[in-house]
Amino acid sequence: MTGRPAVTPLSADTGTGPAARATVVRVENVSKTFGAGAGAVHALREIGLDIGEKEFVAVLGPSGCGKSTLLRMMAGLEQPTTGRVTCWDDDPRELAARHALGVAFQDPTLLPWASLRANVEFVYKVCGQRTDRDRVTEVLEMVGLAELAHLRPHQASGGMRQRTSLARALVMRPRLLLLDEPFGALDAVTRHRLNDELEAVWSRTHVTSVLVTHSAEEAVRLADRVLVMSDRPSMIVQELAVPLERPRPPASDPVMRELIQHCLGALHV
Numbered sequence: 001m002t003g004r005p006a007v008t009p010l011s012a013d014t015g016t017g018p019a020a021r022a023t024v025v026r027v028e029n030v031s032k033t034f035g036a037g038a039g040a041v042h043a044l045r046e047i048g049l050d051i052g053e054k055e056f057v058a059v060l061g062p063s064g065c066g067k068s069t070l071l072r073m074m075a076g077l078e079q080p081t082t083g084r085v086t087c088w089d090d091d092p093r094e095l096a097a098r099h100a101l102g103v104a105f106q107d108p109t110l111l112p113w114a115s116l117r118a119n120v121e122f123v124y125k126v127c128g129q130r131t132d133r134d135r136v137t138e139v140l141e142m143v144g145l146a147e148l149a150h151l152r153p154h155q156a157s158g159g160m161r162q163r164t165s166l167a168r169a170l171v172m173r174p175r176l177l178l179l180d181e182p183f184g185a186l187d188a189v190t191r192h193r194l195n196d197e198l199e200a201v202w203s204r205t206h207v208t209s210v211l212v213t214h215s216a217e218e219a220v221r222l223a224d225r226v227l228v229m230s231d232r233p234s235m236i237v238q239e240l241a242v243p244l245e246r247p248r249p250p251a252s253d254p255v256m257r258e259l260i261q262h263c264l265g266a267l268h269v
Contacts, residue, residue, distance in 0.1 A: 021052025
């Protein structure tokens with residue numbers, strides 16, 4: 001492995017961490033509890049992190065550990081029990097109100113009666129703005145749907161529906177993109193193909209992005225930095241920089257394999 005970057009925990013002088021960039025998202029000593037008394041579920045405990053401008057961060061953790069709850073706080077859809085989450089030093093709900101926040105979930109929840117293109121255009125109606133058809137065409141081309149945008153959701157594959165969800169999240173040119181296991185329900189081949197496309201889209205836009213995933217390979221493939229979370233009550237147990245150029249090499253590459261194994265090991269701490 002001579003001449004290849006070593007796998008090391010993130011440090012402030014790597015040039016890839018938040019210390020090297022303006023802070024976009026700040027999570028300060030956040031804990032989250034659902035319910036009360038003996039039935040209370042302690043989802044998150046004392047989470048602290050910063051996400052820098054134009055950084056792609058993956059939050060990796062076991063199913064049910066609270067990583068989606070953390071993402072929903074960044075989107076302003078959940079509130080912490082203690083601590084606070086800010087985006088550009090403001091409440092995330094303010095960012096959403098300015099239509100500067102794009103979110104894609106595992107379930108794309110498309111309008112069943114509308115074409116894929118109309119589903120993307122619907123974002124403008126929700127935002128109370130006139131539809132920018134050129135922009136809609138641009139994002140459909142970006143996600144590889146330009147020739148298929150006339151289909152309705154029931155005529156489209158799972159991968160096409162997820163591409164539509166991603167296009168919908170990108171169409172308003174968000175300053176922050178939040179991705180909650182968007183490819184988690186897809187087969188391995190489709191998921192790999194969409195990882196390729198998401199990597200290409202990010203390389204074009206460099207939008208600040210946070211991806212929640214339970215796949216170590218996906219996290220290393222897409223992110224500049226991987227945050228590994230423990231089981232509930234969840235804490236960040238490892239931060240790992242990914243010192244590789246884009247496009248990333250295949251998972252069989254020795255450095256990729258080492259990074260993936262490092263993340264998998266951290267999951268079992």
